[in-house]
Amino acid sequence: MTSFPVKRPLALDLTAAQFAALPRGRHAIAYRDLFSPHADLPTATRRWAEEQGFDLRALTLRSRERGARSQKVLFALRDGVAVESVLIRRHDGYTACISSQVGCAFACRFCASGQAGLKRNLSAGEIVEQVVRLGPRVNRIVFMGIGEPLNNYENVLKAIRILRDRQGMDFPSSGITLSTIGIPKGLKALREEHLAINLTISLHATTDESRAALIPGSRKHGVAEVVARALSWAERHNRDVTFVYLVLPGINDSRADLERLVAMFSGQRARINLMRWNPVAGIRLGRTEDRVLALFRERLVRAGIPVVVRDTQGRDISAACGQLWLRDLNGRALAA
Numbered sequence: 001m002t003s004f005p006v007k008r009p010l011a012l013d014l015t016a017a018q019f020a021a022l023p024r025g026r027h028a029i030a031y032r033d034l035f036s037p038h039a040d041l042p043t044a045t046r047r048w049a050e051e052q053g054f055d056l057r058a059l060t061l062r063s064r065e066r067g068a069r070s071q072k073v074l075f076a077l078r079d080g081v082a083v084e085s086v087l088i089r090r091h092d093g094y095t096a097c098i099s100s101q102v103g104c105a106f107a108c109r110f111c112a113s114g115q116a117g118l119k120r121n122l123s124a125g126e127i128v129e130q131v132v133r134l135g136p137r138v139n140r141i142v143f144m145g146i147g148e149p150l151n152n153y154e155n156v157l158k159a160i161r162i163l164r165d166r167q168g169m170d171f172p173s174s175g176i177t178l179s180t181i182g183i184p185k186g187l188k189a190l191r192e193e194h195l196a197i198n199l200t201i202s203l204h205a206t207t208d209e210s211r212a213a214l215i216p217g218s219r220k221h222g223v224a225e226v227v228a229r230a231l232s233w234a235e236r237h238n239r240d241v242t243f244v245y246l247v248l249p250g251i252n253d254s255r256a257d258l259e260r261l262v263a264m265f266s267g268q269r270a271r272i273n274l275m276r277w278n279p280v281a282g283i284r285l286g287r288t289e290d291r292v293l294a295l296f297r298e299r300l301v302r303a304g305i306p307v308v309v310r311d312t313q314g315r316d317i318s319a320a321c322g323q324l325w326l327r328d329l330n331g332r333a334l335a336a
């Protein structure tokens with residue numbers, strides 16, 4: 001059995017206030033020095049960490065797979081588990097798609113990440129470090145990697161605060177998107193946070209039955225409650241909320257589904273992203289036809305609901321939405 005060295009606290013878990021409250025030692029650095037993207041951290045930073053008893057980094061790069069417009073990176077953590085993050089090139093910068101948990105408890109039928117269950121939450125620092133390690137060109141962050149961010153609420157919110165802190169990375173809130181299946185309790189709490197981030201809800205169904213079949217872990221949360229909580233967030237923050245609808249042939253692509261979408265979102269602060277399923281080995285679902293997507297799109301446009309058909313990047317390296325597996329340190333996919 002592999003044994004792992006005893007961990008010291010992670011410096012990236014510190015908020016600016018916690019950093020400022022540390023006892024003064026012989027070695028002083030600024031808070032922003034903790035977030036250097038360079039692999040070799042300056043001597044002053046390493047001396048400070050030694051004196052204060054912190055680890056500066058928790059992630060070790062295990063492998064990097066390059067696709068046409070994206071890179072998938074496997075990071076080992078200090079206790080022998082691993083997570084994947086994805087760097088996506090856009091015309092105006094780079095997006096970091098980051099993980100919030102090691103595995104996922106929700107076992108969505110269309111997604112690789114939940115197939116081996118939840119191993120543990122990532123700490124705030126482990127979440128922040130993914131962004132740091134993906135490099136200084138990152139100007140958007142999406143919580144769309146492995147894990148359900150609202151199921152690790154405290155650490156995800158702390159990570160967002162650390163990322164936004166002016167004394168540290170100073171990452172703009174408008175560039176951060178939290179993507180969730182929509183846990184009502186988490187959405188209720190998020191509504192009260194003063195964070196100008198973007199919110200995306202993976203809805204994927206218009207009835208409780210079809211949602212429970214697609215997202216077994218959310219069986220207790222009805223569609224109406226999830227939608228109401230998300231729209232309440234939108235109202236409170238005076239911004240639109242995006243609902244993602246993965247159109248799956250024979251499951252949620254009927255005329256009745258379409259009319260229920262129209263009824264739910266007409267006149268609301270909502271946008272809809274229609275998506276095709278990205279194939280995952282061992283999961284038998286179909287990819288919808290263009291004409292069905294066009295039909296959905298046209299009807300939603302006619303109802304005055306902002307809608308786009310989204311194709312995610314990274315399919316060439318199995319790094320698109322729903323294609324990230326929980327992996328061991330050698331990169332082998334773990335399934336239940």
Ligand code: SF4
Pocket residue numbers: 104105106107108111112113114115145146147148181202322
């Ligand atoms: S879609 Fe999200 S919530 Fe569902 S299994 Fe995948 S990571 Fe978990």
